[in-house]
Amino acid sequence: xxxxxxxxxxxxxxxxxxxxxxxxxxxxxxxxxxxxxxxxxxxxxxxxxxxxxxxxxxxxxxxxxxxxxxxxxxxxxxxxxxxxxxxxxxxxxxxxxxxxxxxxxxxxxxxxxxxxxxxxxxxxxxxxxxxxxxxxxxxxxxxxxxxxxxxxxxxxxxxxxxxxxxxxxxxxxxxxxxxxxxxxxxxxxxxxxxxxxxxxxxxxxxxxxxxxxxxxxxxxxxxxxxxxxxxxxxxxxxxxxxxxxxxxxxxxxx
Numbered sequence: 001x002x003x004x005x006x007x008x009x010x011x012x013x014x015x016x017x018x019x020x021x022x023x024x025x026x027x028x029x030x031x032x033x034x035x036x037x038x039x040x041x042x043x044x045x046x047x048x049x050x051x052x053x054x055x056x057x058x059x060x061x062x063x064x065x066x067x068x069x070x071x072x073x074x075x076x077x078x079x080x081x082x083x084x085x086x087x088x089x090x091x092x093x094x095x096x097x098x099x100x101x102x103x104x105x106x107x108x109x110x111x112x113x114x115x116x117x118x119x120x121x122x123x124x125x126x127x128x129x130x131x132x133x134x135x136x137x138x139x140x141x142x143x144x145x146x147x148x149x150x151x152x153x154x155x156x157x158x159x160x161x162x163x164x165x166x167x168x169x170x171x172x173x174x175x176x177x178x179x180x181x182x183x184x185x186x187x188x189x190x191x192x193x194x195x196x197x198x199x200x201x202x203x204x205x206x207x208x209x210x211x212x213x214x215x216x217x218x219x220x221x222x223x224x225x226x227x228x229x230x231x232x233x234x235x236x237x238x239x240x241x242x243x244x245x246x247x248x249x250x251x252x253x254x
Contacts, residue, residue: 103142
């Protein structure tokens with residue numbers, strides 16, 4: 001859950017965090033690192049603003065705290081650029097990547113770090129998803145195919161506008177908020193049962209769409225970045241039809 005949920009506005013949370021760091025009697029030791037998602041995906045598509053993200057990065061530098069960006073779900077082009085933090089003036093010490101990095105759905109994860117933090121000997125940093133031969137081949141192919149230019153980023157940005165317009169239409173005349181970046185978008189309804197109801201209705205019509213947030217209150221779109229325009233349009237049509245069907249149910253009519 002975002003720090004700001006507990007302490008007020010985003011700006012307030014930076015000031016509050018610094019007070020903890022400054023106060024030796026606060027009960028909080030100087031942390032080794034700040035770990036953040038620029039877009040909190042599973043938490044409900046919560047977006048870190050430029051002001052907040054850059055302020056946190058400045059705080060990390062000021063107190064010599066590592067800044068770790070978790071780009072596992074929102075990296076690899078999900079928000080448009082390869083890394084989700086590229087539009088902001090922040091320079092992470094460590095970046096966590098996985099999910100789409102293999103380019104073919106194979107298990108793979110990468111931990112990127114600044115050279116000065118690399119204290120590992122060859123083979124020392126190992127684990128379940130460190131990649132295997134096939135994943136390295138497909139990841140290399142994906143990088144060469146999709147990241148040799150900005151075509152994929154431009155496609156994501158174009159498709160993102162279509163997704164957002166659809167969610168705004170669904171949210172119209174209902175107590176709802178649309179938020180997101182790139183091809184991760186979400187709509188949160190005041191009635192927390194609506195998102196799950198739409199997801200269930202969409203599944204019955206042949207569309208898989210998940211929910212997120214502590215109470216599954218956010219309907220989250222997460223289509224493939226390489227989806228064709230026709231298929232995206234069809235999926236959004238099913239989503240709209242599913243929402244209309246749910247809103248017609250007696251439990252949700254006003």
